[in-house]
Amino acid sequence: xxxxxxxxxxDDTSVAIYDExxxxxxxxxxxxxKVHAPFxxxxxxxxxxxxxxxxxxxxxxxxxKFSIDMKLGVHSGVLNAIAYTTGPGLVGSLLVGxxxxxxxxxxxxxxxxxxxxxxGHLLSFMLxxxxxxxxxxxxxxxxxxxxxIDAQRLGKYSILGDTLDDSVGNIFDYIARLLGLxxxxxxxxxxxxxxxxxxxxxxxxxxxKYPNLNFSFSGLKTHVKNVILSSSGSCQEKANIAKAFxxxxxxxxxxxxxxxxxxxxxxNILVCGGxxxxxxxxxxxxxxxxSYNGRFIVSKKKFCTDNAAMIAYVGFLRYKLGxxxxxxxxxxxxxxxINDMI
Ligand SMILES: Nc1ncnc2c1ncn2[C@@H]1O[C@H](COP(=O)(O)OP(=O)(O)OP(=O)(O)O)[C@@H](O)[C@H]1O
Ligand SMILES: [Mg+2]
Numbered sequence: 001x002x003x004x005x006x007x008x009x010x011d012d013t014s015v016a017i018y019d020e021x022x023x024x025x026x027x028x029x030x031x032x033x034k035v036h037a038p039f040x041x042x043x044x045x046x047x048x049x050x051x052x053x054x055x056x057x058x059x060x061x062x063x064x065k066f067s068i069d070m071k072l073g074v075h076s077g078v079l080n081a082i083a084y085t086t087g088p089g090l091v092g093s094l095l096v097g098x099x100x101x102x103x104x105x106x107x108x109x110x111x112x113x114x115x116x117x118x119x120g121h122l123l124s125f126m127l128x129x130x131x132x133x134x135x136x137x138x139x140x141x142x143x144x145x146x147x148x149i150d151a152q153r154l155g156k157y158s159i160l161g162d163t164l165d166d167s168v169g170n171i172f173d174y175i176a177r178l179l180g181l182x183x184x185x186x187x188x189x190x191x192x193x194x195x196x197x198x199x200x201x202x203x204x205x206x207x208x209k210y211p212n213l214n215f216s217f218s219g220l221k222t223h224v225k226n227v228i229l230s231s232s233g234s235c236q237e238k239a240n241i242a243k244a245f246x247x248x249x250x251x252x253x254x255x256x257x258x259x260x261x262x263x264x265x266x267x268n269i270l271v272c273g274g275x276x277x278x279x280x281x282x283x284x285x286x287x288x289x290x291s292y293n294g295r296f297i298v299s300k301k302k303f304c305t306d307n308a309a310m311i312a313y314v315g316f317l318r319y320k321l322g323x324x325x326x327x328x329x330x331x332x333x334x335x336x337x338i339n340d341m342i
Contacts, residue, residue, distance in 0.1 A: 003319055004062065004082045004104070005312025006055070008097030009089025009117045010143065011036060011047050013054035014308035015062055017079075018316045024127060026062060027309045030054045033184065040183050041173070048092030055100050070107055079110055081324060083315020086114035086342055087333030088144070094332035102328045113315040113324040114331060118338040120310035121272040122151065123317070124299040127309055133295060137266045139257055139285070140338070142273030143169035143184075146253075148213045148260045149338055151270065154317070157338045160260055161213025168249060168275050171217045175245055178228045179238045189242050190278055196243025197236070201227065203248035208255045213263070215256065220248060246280055254284045267294030277304040 001020040007013075007029075014029035032050045036042050063070060066078045084101035087094060105112040122138055138149035138157070146163035166174075169186060176185020181192065203224060207216050224245050231237045257269060269289045271281065276298055289296040303309055318324055333342070 001080045001316070001319070002078060003113070003312050003315040004079050005115070005308040005310075005315050006082065006084040006097045006101045007117070007120070007306055007308040007311045008051045008055060008093045009085045009087070010093060010306055011042050011050075012306040013051050013058060014306065014311075015055070015058040016308035016312040017062065017066070018309070018312035020316065023129075024309050024312070026065065027307065028058055028061060029307055030058065037183050040177050042090070044090045044092055047090055048096055051093050051096040055096060059100065059104065068108070079108065081105075081111045081113050081315065081319050082108075083113040083115045083311050083318070085117045085120070085311055086331055087117065087336035089117060089332075089334060091332060091334045094334065095330075098330045098332050102330045106328045111319075111324045111326055112328055113318050114329070114342045115311045115314045115318065116336055116338065116340070116342055117306075117311070118145065118336070119155075119157075120314050122149070122157070122270070122338065123154075123314055124272060124303040124307070124310040125270060125297050127303055127313055128300055133268060133270075133297060135266055136268035136270045136295075136297060137257065137260050137264060139253060139269065139271045139276075140273050141168045141253065141271065141275035141281075143167060143173070145273060146215050146217070147338070148256060150264055150266065159337065159339060160264070161215065161256065163215040163217065165216055165218040166221060168215075168217065168253070169273070171221050171249070172275065174221060175224055175228075175242075178225055179242060186275060187277070190246060190280070192239050193242040193246040193280075195236075196239040196241070198243065200240035201244035203227075203244050205248055205252045205255060208252055211259070213256055213260050215252065217249070220245075246278075250278070250281045250284055253281060254288055257285065258288055261288075261292055261294075267292050268297060269294060270297040272299065272304065274305040277301040
């Protein structure tokens with residue numbers, strides 16, 4: 001059984017094929033960094049147009065590579081279904097993926113499977129061949145989300161805590177931009193932090209004194225912004241600020257994860273989303289999990305940011321459970337939550 005996955009929720013255009021026996025047999029992603037870099041952030045209209053261009057290229061590549069017969073109503077038998085990201089994300093970007101996925105599904109006479117992008121991030125660790133390790137605490141840290149989730153079993157997720165304002169990925173990008181690192185800046189900021197001197201700056205760990213599982217990063221953002229504006233601007237100063245900023249954010253996330261472990265009696269921690277490729281965060285969460293005799297679960301770095309491999313994989317799980325529509329259905333949900341039914 002083979003499932004084609006299509007991901008276009010934000011600014012990465014990605015296509016993958018997951019095979020029940022062989023695993024991931026095709027995966028290709030094209031980013032739009034050059035399109036958005038001049039604007040220091042994602043421009044939704046440009047993202048949608050760029051998806052349209054790039055997705056058609058990627059689909060052509062798949063059709064050629066797997067000799068898929070595109071004649072109307074003739075299913076060559078190569079693919080069993082097409083999974084696409086239904087949400088959350090930018091409406092224009094989602095619509096491009098949904099429309100092309102549904103056109104293919106109609107043409108090939110195979111079903112469409114709607115996939116929640118967040119469940120994709122959450123289950124992406126399974127692409128490492130690590131199977132069922134439920135229950136676990138999930139720290140979802142990405143460009144648009146900062147959440148703590150209790151994952152009891154496949155499809156049963158409860159949100160324990162959320163950000164009240166900015167997401168972690170968002171403030172990494174914002175501070176990176178102020179430090180002159182360009183967009184997207186999370187990884188570049190983390191690389192710069194490696195050259196910083198410890199103890200030169202110390203930034204607050206927001207909301208860690210409160211006994212709830214919510215986050216708030218807007219105050220830290222303003223605080224660090226003011227420090228940057230009043231600093232000398234030398235390379236070393238920038239590295240020192242990057243280091244103190246990264247430490248403040250990671251410590252905040254780790255403190256809240258520990259509180260969540262104590263509140264829920266969970267032991268295993270899974271971290272996912274783009275920011276989960278941050279090395280300091282991985283190191284500190286691994287240490288925390290060990291001290292609770294739990295397992296630390298994280299996907300390979302290439303599957304942390306947006307990719308269609310995770311969409312094809314969740315599509316495969318949903319196909320096996322019969323969670324799909326026989327009719328072609330263009331359906332997008334920009335504000336979908338992890339625990340919403342689709
Ligand atoms: N090493 C790193 N350290 C910190 N942040 C990072 C690192 N690598 C990537 N990021 C951040 O990850 C974010 C992108 O993650 P992702 O692609 O999962 O987000 P998204 O898809 O936009 O959001 P969502 O999945 O919530 O809809 C960016 O903000 C980027 O700066
Ligand atoms: Mg994402």
